[in-house]
Amino acid sequence: MTRPSARLRRLPATIALSVLLLAAVAVCAVAGGLIAPHALDQDIYTGTVGAGVDGHLLGTDKLGRDILQLSLAGARSALAGPLLVAAGSMLVGVLLGTVAGYRGGLLDQLVGRYADLVLALPAVLLAIVVAGLLGGGYWITVAVLVVLFSPSDVRLVRAAVIEQASRPYIESARVLGVRPARIMFRHLTPNIVPVVVANLLLNVAFALVALSSLSYLGLGVPPGAPDWGRQLADGRELLGDNPLAAIVPGLLIIATATAVNLLGDGVSEALDRKVAAR
Amino acid sequence: MNRGILAFAARRLGMTLVLLLVLSLLVYGLMFLAPGDVARNLLGTKNVTPEALAQIRAQYDLDEPFLVQYWHWAGHALAGDFGTSIRTGGPVGRMLLDRVGITAAISGLAFALAVLAGVPAGVAAALRRGRWADRLLVGGSVVGVSAPGFAVSLILLYVFAVGLGWFPIYGTGEGFLDGLWHLVLPSVALALGLGAFVVKLTRAAVVRELDQDYVTFARSRGLGRGTVLRIVLRNAAIPIVTSLGLMVGYLFGGTVLIEVTFALPGLGALLEDAVLFKDFPVVQALTVLVASVVSVTALLVDLAYLAIDPRVRNRTVRS
Numbered sequence: 001m002t003r004p005s006a007r008l009r010r011l012p013a014t015i016a017l018s019v020l021l022l023a024a025v026a027v028c029a030v031a032g033g034l035i036a037p038h039a040l041d042q043d044i045y046t047g048t049v050g051a052g053v054d055g056h057l058l059g060t061d062k063l064g065r066d067i068l069q070l071s072l073a074g075a076r077s078a079l080a081g082p083l084l085v086a087a088g089s090m091l092v093g094v095l096l097g098t099v100a101g102y103r104g105g106l107l108d109q110l111v112g113r114y115a116d117l118v119l120a121l122p123a124v125l126l127a128i129v130v131a132g133l134l135g136g137g138y139w140i141t142v143a144v145l146v147v148l149f150s151p152s153d154v155r156l157v158r159a160a161v162i163e164q165a166s167r168p169y170i171e172s173a174r175v176l177g178v179r180p181a182r183i184m185f186r187h188l189t190p191n192i193v194p195v196v197v198a199n200l201l202l203n204v205a206f207a208l209v210a211l212s213s214l215s216y217l218g219l220g221v222p223p224g225a226p227d228w229g230r231q232l233a234d235g236r237e238l239l240g241d242n243p244l245a246a247i248v249p250g251l252l253i254i255a256t257a258t259a260v261n262l263l264g265d266g267v268s269e270a271l272d273r274k275v276a277a278r
Numbered sequence: 279m280n281r282g283i284l285a286f287a288a289r290r291l292g293m294t295l296v297l298l299l300v301l302s303l304l305v306y307g308l309m310f311l312a313p314g315d316v317a318r319n320l321l322g323t324k325n326v327t328p329e330a331l332a333q334i335r336a337q338y339d340l341d342e343p344f345l346v347q348y349w350h351w352a353g354h355a356l357a358g359d360f361g362t363s364i365r366t367g368g369p370v371g372r373m374l375l376d377r378v379g380i381t382a383a384i385s386g387l388a389f390a391l392a393v394l395a396g397v398p399a400g401v402a403a404a405l406r407r408g409r410w411a412d413r414l415l416v417g418g419s420v421v422g423v424s425a426p427g428f429a430v431s432l433i434l435l436y437v438f439a440v441g442l443g444w445f446p447i448y449g450t451g452e453g454f455l456d457g458l459w460h461l462v463l464p465s466v467a468l469a470l471g472l473g474a475f476v477v478k479l480t481r482a483a484v485v486r487e488l489d490q491d492y493v494t495f496a497r498s499r500g501l502g503r504g505t506v507l508r509i510v511l512r513n514a515a516i517p518i519v520t521s522l523g524l525m526v527g528y529l530f531g532g533t534v535l536i537e538v539t540f541a542l543p544g545l546g547a548l549l550e551d552a553v554l555f556k557d558f559p560v561v562q563a564l565t566v567l568v569a570s571v572v573s574v575t576a577l578l579v580d581l582a583y584l585a586i587d588p589r590v591r592n593r594t595v596r597s
Contacts, residue, residue: 014417117304120297120573121565122531125549129305129565132553133312209426213535216428217550232432236539239447243436250429257424265420 015266018259025256028075032226038069040226059242061234063224071248073226077215078256081142082207086200088146093153094196098184100154101161111158115151123148124210131219138221141214145207156199160192194271201264205257212253228253283584283591290580294573298566302355305565306348309558316340319556320364351562360563365555370563373548380461380544384536385529387465392473393522399473400480401511407485415477422474427532431467431539438463448541464540468532472525479521483514516587523579527572 028035042063058067100108118126126148131141164170165188173183212229214220221227228249235246310316317334318326334340339347354361360370403415439447445463487493487510496506534546541547545564552560584591 116293116297117300120301120527120576121569122527122572124531125527125534125565125568128534128549128553129561130308133308133556133558133561135313205424209424213426213428216426216535217538218554229428232429236432239432239436239440243440246432247436250432253429254421254425257426258421261420261424 012266014262018262018266021255021259022263025075025079028072029079032073032076035072038066040065040070040073040224058244058248061231061242061245062238067231067242067245067248070226070231071228071252074228074231074249074252077138077221077225077227078208078212078253081138081211081220082204084142085145085149085207085211086203088142089149089153089203090196090200092146092150093157094189094192096150097154097157098161098188098192101158102165102180102184102188108158111151111154115155118148118151123206124213127210127214128217128219131214132217138225141211141220145210149203149207153199153203156195157192160195161188164188164191194267198264198268198271201260201267205260205264208253208257208260286584287581290577294577297573298570301569302352302562302566303348305562305569306351307344309562310344312556312558320558355563355566361559363552363557363560365551365557365560370559373560374545374563374567377543377545377548380542381530381533381537381546383461384464384468384533384542384544387461388468388472388532389525389529391465391469392476395469396473396476397480397518400477401484403477403481404484404488405507407488412481416481419474419477419481422470423478425471426535427467427471428535428539430470431464431536434463434467435539460540461542464536464542467539468529468536471532472529475525475528476518476522480514480518483517484510487514516583519586520579520583523575523582526575527568530568530571 042065058071060066061070096107096111100111123145127141127144130144130148131137134140134144161184170183170187173187178187211220212227212232215227215229216233218233221230223230231249232246232253235242235249238245309319312319317331317338317340320334320338321330339350342350351361358371360374362368363370363373366373399415403412406412435447439445446460490513493506493510496509530546533544534549536542537544537546538550548560549564551557552564
């Protein structure tokens with residue numbers, strides 16, 4: 001056991017940077033109105049201007065909105081949706097995966113076939129088709145992604161549960177006559193938390209990419225809402241007039257997704273080391 | 279032994295067919311879940327008159343039970359007739375044929391780029407595990423996996439097309455060479471995410487083999503580095519090839535966004551148009567087509583696995 005300070009010093013720079021970036025994004029997402037109060041103000045007389053003109057540090061988009069403020073305000077939909085998708089699909093994953101893995105039988109079969117079906121098509125493609133035909137909208141899109149993401153979580157949890165179920169502590173609980181529901185969600189679940197957390201983070205990154213892809217195609221957030229994917233779609237026409245209108249939100253998506261992925265990789269590595277040390 | 283393999287292949291083929299059947303049923307059913315009246319949706323922007331609606335209902339068998347409608351549609355689709363597009367009025371099959379070339383070209387180029395760059399980079403990283411070159415490659419692959427294709431596309435467009443002027447911005451160009459020139463940036467944008475994935479995958483596969491006891495043994499017996507590496511690579515190749523086969527679906531998901539960004543008239547751009555316009559026959563045809571390609575590739579990969587690796591063959595036959 002190392003002291004906390006020693007542990008902190010050994011924290012890789014990439015992880016520390018990721019945490020800092022995500023903390024900044026989270027602050028913007030929660031306190032967006034305070035940090036970027038003029039995000040949606042349209043300066044029609046100015047129109048599209050480049051960086052530094054009229055006090056617009058990063059210029060404006062085609063409606064004359066300030067790119068810096070708009071990008072800061074976009075942090076909310078970049079964080080809220082992906083977190084919801086990841087949490088929702090993991091909840092489904094833990095509930096169905098635990099029961100399917102522990103009980104087996106018909107439910108296990110059904111869940112397996114469902115996963116085969118959904119995983120036969122790339123999630124982004126299915127999301128485009130389903131969200132598009134149902135009429136789009138941010139929350140419909142989030143719900144569609146939960147349905148499409150959950151099968152891989154179910155598989156993951158199921159595998160972890162099967163691995164745990166053969167261990168002595170579960171055997172003894174069963175011998176002592178503990179009810180199956182209690183064994184599953186009081187004894188098993190805490191022991192698969194590490195796998196769940198690592199995968200949750202990877203899902204957040206994937207959901208961010210998927211949701212901003214859908215917004216980019218005009219299927220996610222409504223027109224005019226602050227969203228990085230949407231900004232990229234609008235900025236596509238402005239590469240000549242103000243390239244930052246597309247470059248800034250593009251880099252923000254890449255940086256945020258990378259930070260979440262690095263954090264996820266870091267967590268699973270730390271867990272592997274812990275398991276190996278046991 | 280051979281009978282076991284045949285039985286496995288038959289079972290696997292049967293599973294693929296059932297999967298496609300259920301999937302096509304769901305895709306077909308999606309038309310009825312969409313908001314609005316089905317006949318009106320199918321009419322598109324044409325004038326809504328009772329006669330026109332009646333004609334549409336007859337043309338799409340809308341008064342029949344759902345399964346009968348599906349049966350008619352699936353029968354025609356199997357014969358290569360996917361109906362007519364609501365938006366253009368032309369046959370859907372023709373539209374797909376006209377556009378498949380561009381998508382195949384971008385995907386093919388991207389796949390080749392990703393494999394040619396990704397596999398050597400992954401092997402190099404695995405051999406230099408923990409050193410700076412490895413860390414750089416691993417870090418780069420995390421960024422590559424995280425970066426959505428359309429964001430990369432716009433940055434590439436800005437740097438190489440708008441800024442440096444080396445490449446054209448939009449469109450397909452004229453003639454073969456110019457056409458190829460127009461496809462370079464889209465292919466690179468698509469290849470980046472894929473290549474990063476290939477690096478991760480290759481590195482993991484090679485590292486796993488390097489940790490095996492047979493490597494330690496071979497080294498301790500004094501086998502040369504080249505000889506050991508050859509054995510390691512041959513064993514690592516199996517999981518790598520398998521995963522490459524499974525990337526076909528990923529490629530198509532990516533081309534939708536790339537084609538939209540670069541204004542290329544391929545299948546992906548067609549899908550976006552069709553979805554936004556609620557052009558149901560086109561969406562149904564495209565989705566079923568992609569699902570078929572993905573699941574047939576997965577089937578072929580499984581069978582190839584069986585043909586290449588005797589260990590897998592034995593396990594399959596025994597179980």
